[in-house]
Amino acid sequence: MNKKSLSKQIYDARWCYVFVLPCLILTGMFVIYPIGMSWYFSLLDWSGFTKEAKFIGLQNYYEAVNDEFFWDAFIRSFIFMFGTVPVKIVLGFIIAVFLNNQVLKLAPFFRTVIFMPVVTAIAIIGIVMTFVFSPFNGPANKFLMSTNLTSAPIDFLGNPDTVLPTVMGVYVWKWLGITMMYWLAALQTVPQDVYDAAKIDGAEGYRLWIHIILPIVLPFAIVIILVEAVGALNVFPLIETMTAGGPFFSSEVMEIYIFRTAFVTDSGTMPRLGYACAAGVFWGVAVLFITVLQGLWMRRTRRI
């Protein structure tokens, strides 16, 4: 084998490098550079709006881990994830199983309807939902009262006890269409022979699902869970437009906390970009850690 020298190989592939360049520049500017800079900013005492910035080492981190609002938001983000992902996975699966039936004539229509919220701007959904769940004659309360399910209107978004479940419900509604599409893709990979053979063997009902179909779609389930879990940690637009973290911070997840400390000055506090970056880095590392854990789990399961 005549192996070409490295410089010759690079020269021969010169067009390849030209072709990757535009995308690489964009990714470098807007993804890779910002990651590096957020580490650096996190070491500064800096408002973000003036040139004055003082290097203070790890002091921002120290302050963050000692702030109870930080930990409340941190834990709330995970409550959000554990509260929504299983619901979406199970509900999405059930719907997909029904709509995967060729015989169901209206299946394409139902798929379209269930997918509709997915294509709707998330900020708009947040705003519209503040109307829908309004305690002052909002449609949700109107419906509950006209069917006598409640006697007095529920202040869904104004009560610290109901606000998070309500936002989680809206989140599930908004994105369930995607979960359903994932499951439909997974179900389509089950070979027809498997169904036919199972039918001949007389496997029916839950036995068919548990012993035959579930093992086939399991590798998909793991990818779906991974994608969904990371997605459920990125809920800024929905919560910002529905509640902005309120009332009394009771729906403040990590991203809202970062945004609030970085930019919002309504509450009279000074914007602190350096501190917000420290919180963001801490958060980013936590998310990465979970992603890696899940990735490892995925690999192990796939090998078996």
Add this chain to the structure above:
Amino acid sequence: MSKYLNFIAEKNQVKYLIITIAFIIFSFFWIYPLLWVLSASFKTDFEIWGGLGLIPDRLVWENFERAWFGANMGRYFFNTLIITVVSVIIVVVTTGMFGYVIGRYSFPGKKILIGILISTIFIPQGYTIIPVFDLLNNLNISKNLIGLTLATAGHTPVIYILLFAGYFSRVPVELEEAAKMDGAGFVRTFISIMLPLTKPVVATVSILQVLHAWNDFLLPVVITLGNPDIRTLSVGVYAFKGEYFVDWSGMAAASVITILPIIILFLFMQKYFVEGVQGAVKG
């Protein structure tokens, strides 16, 4: 070829009917909030809070007039349109080129490049937003649409590249050799032979990017904090809520202006939406 398990037998009419009716009721409740805002955009404020009915007494087109001119949604509409169209072009060209060389060639450093890209898959937007804001300020493009458009195109999901790479890698090698025989260079082969073959991927990637750019919120809300003139529709409606919070019908109209174009696009190009979304788990 599709695979189906038809556990609803055609003969079992009762079961079939029950499932269909259950899904019709479910679908109605599911879609109700969207129908509600559509109907609210044609009602008076008084009527909106009057009842659960969806049919307005008469169509109040003035709501749209107020939103479009009064609340500046007309301007935000064109801002959003420009950002979306330009970012789609940038994204299709850059990821198409990247996907082409990744999918068809091997060259020194390829593995490192792929590694870098994969590592950015799960970087949340919230993590990079502050330095992006700072970068655009330093480049002096934070006060016009250029900065916002570039940043929108810059947070490119790796999935686009993988879709292109996967497609290009399946194109038969003979096509390329024939082009070479004709004397076509690297660039010409790409533009005249390869790109026309990838129309389905171009469509899928375009749709996904339209969806992303049109509906994005965190990036535009941060970038336009001090520049109301370059707001996008989503940010515009959000600001509307803060400024004229008693004009419910105007806000409903502004919401409809924002969501209707994408819903129409979705209804006509559903196939590509579905393919794009499913690409994430199939890969």
